[in-house]
Amino acid sequence: DVKVTQSSRYLVKRTGEKVFLECVQDMDHENMFWYRQDPGLGLRLIYFSYDVKMKEKGDIPEGYSVSREKKERFSLILESASTNQTSMYLCASSLLSGLAGETQYFGPGTRLLVL
Amino acid sequence: DAKTTQPNSMESNEEEPVHLPCNHSTISGTDYIHWYRQLPSQGPEYVIHGLTSNVNNRMASLAIAEDRKSSTLILHRATLRDAAVYYCILREAMNRDDKIIFGKGTRLHILP
Numbered sequence: 001d002v003k004v005t006q007s008s009r010y011l012v013k014r015t016g017e018k019v020f021l022e023c024v025q026d027m028d029h030e031n032m033f034w035y036r037q038d039p040g041l042g043l044r045l046i047y048f049s050y051d052v053k054m055k056e057k058g059d060i061p062e063g064y065s066v067s068r069e070k071k072e073r074f075s076l077i078l079e080s081a082s083t084n085q086t087s088m089y090l091c092a093s094s095l096l097s098g099l100a101g102e103t104q105y106f107g108p109g110t111r112l113l114v115l
Numbered sequence: 116d117a118k119t120t121q122p123n124s125m126e127s128n129e130e131e132p133v134h135l136p137c138n139h140s141t142i143s144g145t146d147y148i149h150w151y152r153q154l155p156s157q158g159p160e161y162v163i164h165g166l167t168s169n170v171n172n173r174m175a176s177l178a179i180a181e182d183r184k185s186s187t188l189i190l191h192r193a194t195l196r197d198a199a200v201y202y203c204i205l206r207e208a209m210n211r212d213d214k215i216i217f218g219k220g221t222r223l224h225i226l227p
């Protein structure tokens with residue numbers, strides 16, 4: 001059974017704190033993604049990676065960075081958390097086949113509250 | 116990116132078929148039509164995808180119009196567990212980036 005896990009389901013942090021969100025997949029997928037989901041705005045892509053140590057900006061990368069040191073792990077970093085980063089964060093992974101039929105597998109999400 | 120249009124919400128009775136429509140009038144010849152759904156408090160999950168022909172799997176069926184400008188996701192016998200937001204997405208073939216652009220989706224309510 002395919003699996004994408006995220007380090008926390010719920011997280012509460014204070015403004016200015018550094019926040020790490022971890023994502024691990026056990027499917028040997030090359031592609032990994034970080035999205036955030038907000039009411040009325042749907043899912044928006046923050047960053048993605050198609051190989052170890054590679055990263056690409058998504059649609060809303062400002063205020064975030066990522067790290068992919070190992071194939072199975074993709075970390076999202078909020079260098080200095082702000083209240084407008086309160087959101088649901090979703091990690092996903094997929095095979096790098098170059099075909100449009102590959103399924104993206106999502107983790108359960110981390111609900112982050114920044115006070 | 117080609118865009119999709121879906122109703123904001125739909126209702127259906129339990130154990131009846133559900134037809135979820137999606138319009139994609141600007142679809143290109145190489146775009147695949149994908150459907151994902153998101154159950155409450157969970158991440159999205161893949162449902163089905165197709166290019167030109169109708170497709171069936173254990174979860175649903177996908178009916179694609181002949182001109183490909185619209186498609187319909189069919190749940191043959193809805194259960195309460197099918198209450199979710201359903202996303203219709205176009206994905207470009209041979210897209211190395213494999214990004215998915217999610218729209219607002221259709222919130223499906225199932226009435227017992």
